Amino acid sequence: MKKIDYLVKVTILPEDLKQASNDRACELFRTYQIYQLLVESHLLWRVCLIDEFDHTWVEVNFINNDGEPEFHTIKLDEGTYQRVEFDTYRVLDSLA
Numbered sequence: 001m002k003k004i005d006y007l008v009k010v011t012i013l014p015e016d017l018k019q020a021s022n023d024r025a026c027e028l029f030r031t032y033q034i035y036q037l038l039v040e041s042h043l044l045w046r047v048c049l050i051d052e053f054d055h056t057w058v059e060v061n062f063i064n065n066d067g068e069p070e071f072h073t074i075k076l077d078e079g080t081y082q083r084v085e086f087d088t089y090r091v092l093d094s095l096a
Contacts, residue, residue, distance in 0.1 A: 001090045001091065001092065001093060002050055002090065002091050002092075002093045003088050003089070003090055003091075004047060004050070004088070004089065004091055005085065005086060005087065005088045005089075006047075006083040006084055006085055006086050007044040007045060007046055007047070007083075007084045007086045008044065008045050008047060008056065008058065008076065008081040008082065008083060008084070009042070009043075009044055009045070009081060009082045009084055010035070010038035010039050010041075010045065010076065010080060010081045011039065011080060011081060011082055012039065012079075012080050013032070013035055013036060013039060013080065014035070014077040014080055016028060017031060017032040017035050017036075018032075020032045021036070031074070034060055034072050034074055035074060035080075037060065037062070038058070038060065038074070044084055044086075045058040045060075046058065046059075046089070047091050048073065048091060048092060049073070049091055049092040049093070049094075049095070050091055050092075050093055051075075051093070051094065051095075052093070052094060055075050055076070056075070056076045056081070057073055057074065057075050057076070058073070058074055058076060059071070059072070059073055060072045060073075060074055
């Protein structure tokens with residue numbers, strides 16, 4: 001476990017997901033939709049994991065248009081989010 005003292009606000013889409021946005025058949029299209037949800041929400045997200053490569057991950061859980069729950073974990077690309085100071089909390093540092 002690690003301790004951090006910030007939340008994240010996702011501000012822009014990564015370039016690869018911008019390209020995927022034009023192709024519904026692309027394997028990244030669903031990731032694009034979820035990342036876009038993060039950007040458009042203007043919400044502050046709690047980090048769930050900082051992995052061994054120092055990548056930041058957040059959990060995104062919601063009810064989809066069919067009324068079904070969806071559960072996702074998204075790795076945030078550097079430069080696509082801002083850190084917002086917050087109380088200290090623990091996050092995972094590996095999935096093992």
